Amino acid sequence: MTQRVLFTASTASHIRNFHLPYLRRFQELGWQVDVACGGPASDIPGADRVLPLPLEKKITAPANFRATALLRRELARTSYDLITTHTSLAAFFTRLALPRSGPRPAVVNMAHGYLFDLQDPGPRDRLLLQAERMTAGRTDLVLTMNRADYAAARDNRLGGRVEWIPGVGVDFHRLDAGLAQDRAALRRELGLGAEEFVLLYPAEFSRRKNQAMLLRALAQLPERVTLALAGQGAELARCQALARELGVAGRTRFLGQVADMGPWFAAADAAASPSRSEGLPFNIMEAMYAALPVVASACKGHVDLLEQGRSGLLYPVDDVPGCVRAVRRLLDDPGLGSALGRAAHEAALEYRLDAVLPQVMERYLSVVKTPALV
Numbered sequence: 001m002t003q004r005v006l007f008t009a010s011t012a013s014h015i016r017n018f019h020l021p022y023l024r025r026f027q028e029l030g031w032q033v034d035v036a037c038g039g040p041a042s043d044i045p046g047a048d049r050v051l052p053l054p055l056e057k058k059i060t061a062p063a064n065f066r067a068t069a070l071l072r073r074e075l076a077r078t079s080y081d082l083i084t085t086h087t088s089l090a091a092f093f094t095r096l097a098l099p100r101s102g103p104r105p106a107v108v109n110m111a112h113g114y115l116f117d118l119q120d121p122g123p124r125d126r127l128l129l130q131a132e133r134m135t136a137g138r139t140d141l142v143l144t145m146n147r148a149d150y151a152a153a154r155d156n157r158l159g160g161r162v163e164w165i166p167g168v169g170v171d172f173h174r175l176d177a178g179l180a181q182d183r184a185a186l187r188r189e190l191g192l193g194a195e196e197f198v199l200l201y202p203a204e205f206s207r208r209k210n211q212a213m214l215l216r217a218l219a220q221l222p223e224r225v226t227l228a229l230a231g232q233g234a235e236l237a238r239c240q241a242l243a244r245e246l247g248v249a250g251r252t253r254f255l256g257q258v259a260d261m262g263p264w265f266a267a268a269d270a271a272a273s274p275s276r277s278e279g280l281p282f283n284i285m286e287a288m289y290a291a292l293p294v295v296a297s298a299c300k301g302h303v304d305l306l307e308q309g310r311s312g313l314l315y316p317v318d319d320v321p322g323c324v325r326a327v328r329r330l331l332d333d334p335g336l337g338s339a340l341g342r343a344a345h346e347a348a349l350e351y352r353l354d355a356v357l358p359q360v361m362e363r364y365l366s367v368v369k370t371p372a373l374v
Helices: 012-018 020-028 062-077 088-096 123-138 147-155 173-179 183-189 211-218 236-246 262-267 282-289 320-332 334-351 353-366
Strands: 004-009 032-038 049-053 082-086 106-111 141-144 161-164 197-202 225-230 252-256 270-273 294-297 313-315
Touching: 004 012, 004 020, 004 088, 012 020, 012 032, 012 082, 020 032, 020 353, 032 062, 032 088, 049 062, 062 088, 082 088, 088 106, 088 123, 141 147, 141 353, 147 161, 173 262, 183 262, 197 211, 197 262, 197 282, 197 320, 211 225, 211 236, 211 320, 236 252, 270 282, 270 320, 282 294, 282 334, 294 320, 313 320, 320 334, 334 353
Parallel strands: 004 032, 004 082, 032 049, 082 106, 106 141, 141 161, 197 225, 197 270, 225 252, 270 294, 294 313
Antiparallel strands: none
């Protein structure tokens, strides 16, 4: 009898960016693989069926409850052996669609980074934690990616079991061709001067990713520091305006969406991330693999990856002077940057896709009544 798995997420792009190897692995094991995600209907490689959901970011939006009703009907029609939920919004409404009692599929909630802060919780943090508590009884296994989220899930009993995984794995090989290029020639091709110190941050432009703070730090750094920002997002126009206001537009490269970051990692002198909250971010792991020193905020996820500063320089979240001091250390001591980069590269190898995928698949199948071989 064919076993069936359902992946759910707030967007199709999340599935494409992080989970295609897992869809393929389930298919290789003979499973039917379905995906339910926000946005219009679209093909997803490795998915036998895709169910579009009318999900909206605001948790109380009526469309989200329509998405729950759609999922409830789908679960009544299709007998799934396993449901794996991703992104906080989709995870909540997926589990809300499940029956409170009686037979149901095994459920694994992968926490890519809880959006609540239990150190100094406000009303939004308490609401998001309460949503997780509401659905904990319908969650057989919670997979977390950093120490803070593991502790939050364990202490608040957000699932039947709580375990840590080293992310979902990164296919570092796609960076190799770019990293192998001649650095001097590459910098000339990208229009970078020999004396420029290039600080690279690839991320969606959002308040959480906090590019604005990095622009404020740039205004206090020497003229030879260039900030390269790759990505799109809601805060892009605001950041472009802020760069002009701060007088650093000439030292800021807004790169747009970059399909292959390998050449930029090869050309950069350091990577940065001022993010306010993370799970276990790909951009930092890729920079580490590229042997770049990393200057990052000391938020969850960053702290785990950079080993409390042993393979990168950390500063308090939103601390512009702290960020400036960290970058100046790299400017003043090139040997420090080289040492941090070497340590970062070695640490990144733990997060290779071929090392992580078997670990995650083992945990997925551990909750299924008749698990297949990994």
